[in-house]
Amino acid sequence: MTERGGLTRRDFLRLGIAAGPASLVAACGWDGGRVLEPRLRAFSRINDWVGEKIFLSRSRLAKEYPVSARTPERLFPAYSITWNQKRVYPAAPAGWELEVSGLVRSPRRFTIEMLEGLPRVSYTVKHHCVEGWTAIGTWTGVPVSVITELVRPLPEARYLRFDSFDSGYSNGWDLASAMHPQTILAYAFNGHPLPRERGAPLRLYSTVKLGYKMTKYVTTMSFTRDRHGGYWEDQGYPWLAGV
């Protein structure tokens, strides 16, 4: 995946000038067209930067709710790309293991039992979907920061990338959000093993991101030098998606 470079001052000017007529002909559900749409995406990188460097606190924890506040599971939406295409949730390949690799000193593989043996975090929190709905659930798993310590990233590792067995779904992450204490690889939901529709056997969960950043059906977690986009991000959704 290649990404276009940053914005020039002229781009800003064009964006400003175009915003006028663009807004007035808001008609036709215009996304900006071939000229503006890429520039709007480039502008989104500025909001990514502000979101990570200014808004994101590495230590602030999201509010936790009592178990009684949980959204009934049948009302808590679940989806996957495979479901959207074939009306079936993806099944874990035989002998599934989490692979942690990329720019690390000691790449490792983990079974679910190994992950369950590591320090665990459990919280009942509000889930924020980019669509505007929320739902409350309990998630249990191992912090991404704990795994990171075990594999010891190299100094040139600047981003994380999560891949899945869900029809190519993936997400790129900034390290600051990934190392947040409430960013976990979750193997349980509401006190029971992760159901298939929620990403079994293992999914990413976090209180500092929108839902579409939380890769389900995770296969690999790799440290990278370059910023990986992601399934929705490559189609234009904001990359950072911090909340």
Next chain:
Amino acid sequence: MSDRPPVKRHHGLVRLAHWLNAVFLVGMIASGLQIYAAFPHFGPRGDPYPLPNPWAGDGFPEWARLGGWLAGALNWHFALAWPFVITGLVYLGFLAFSGEWRALLFRFRDLRPALDMQLYYLRLKREHPPQGKHNALQKAAYTGIVVLGAISVLSGFAIYKPVQLSWLTALFGGYELARYWHFVTVWIFVGFTLLHVLLVLLVDPPSLRAMITGWYRGRFPSHD
């Protein structure tokens, strides 16, 4: 058209801010209506709050939306938010430094003149009450719209960063309510704009020209 000498009414910065704001606001609202379509309800999933919303469950017509789909609308909304806020801050900064705020800020002492003005409009009072650059009802409107702008921006941040700015989100009654207030500000903006344009055209058309050229030659030329 009249023998009154024209008076300089609006600084260039105010006129620029006014028209830029109009454009950015249209863009913010149109992209916001596209974003709303992704989940046209308020409150928790499956258990919406009983809040008045004539548009519950419905999207808005295509001509009123900007962005094409959710991602496109989000990118428009978050890009336009910058010039929208900056224009507002430049405008307020200008009012503060130039002293122009005195002609616009509604204060306690404007209560009585506002009542007189209302009585005049209702034909319960024959004489147009004396006024400065703006009458007391105008001051109330132009002060209120700035407050509304601030609420729309703050409620926007409350739903943009509900974890990092959880104190702000809590101030609006939580994420779901903040999203509702953000939506309500849209309809107050729309109502204000319709009334604003109607009054300009019916009561004081020369004020439209003043907002373009800066010069006013209408019926209410007095100045604070």
